[in-house]
Amino acid sequence: MPYATKQDLIDRFGEDELIQLTDRGGAGVIADAVLNMAMADADATIDSYLAKRYDLPLAEVPPALVPKAAALVRYLLHDESPTETVVKNHELALAWLRDVAAGRVELDVGGSTPAEADIVLQDGAGPVFTDKTMKGF
Numbered sequence: 001m002p003y004a005t006k007q008d009l010i011d012r013f014g015e016d017e018l019i020q021l022t023d024r025g026g027a028g029v030i031a032d033a034v035l036n037m038a039m040a041d042a043d044a045t046i047d048s049y050l051a052k053r054y055d056l057p058l059a060e061v062p063p064a065l066v067p068k069a070a071a072l073v074r075y076l077l078h079d080e081s082p083t084e085t086v087v088k089n090h091e092l093a094l095a096w097l098r099d100v101a102a103g104r105v106e107l108d109v110g111g112s113t114p115a116e117a118d119i120v121l122q123d124g125a126g127p128v129f130t131d132k133t134m135k136g137f
Helices: 006-013 017-022 032-050 065-077 085-100
Strands: none
Touching: 006 017, 006 032, 006 065, 017 032, 017 065, 032 065, 032 085, 065 085
């Protein structure tokens, strides 16, 4: 399940833009293979951030994640010369994902709780080397 679907991308950026970005053969239609590759790459990037706090795959796509995924896909499709807006939206999406990974932003994932951080607890008899036991050395 992609974080942003083909229809999400059409709704946000328009079919004409997606045709321009994906149609490498001149057929005048959205090239699904090109679009799907960019979507998969964007999803892999998102997963690399989400995996730090959430069990993957998510049961459903949180609405807040869709525009970030769309921004990543759009940036990946602009492989030659992305506009300033495309670059800025890409950078904002990555910054937001870093905040999610750090726990500053929490996703609404339908009742799932964020994965707990790894914590090591140790219980022992106490230190072996103290000022008292080391006296004279």
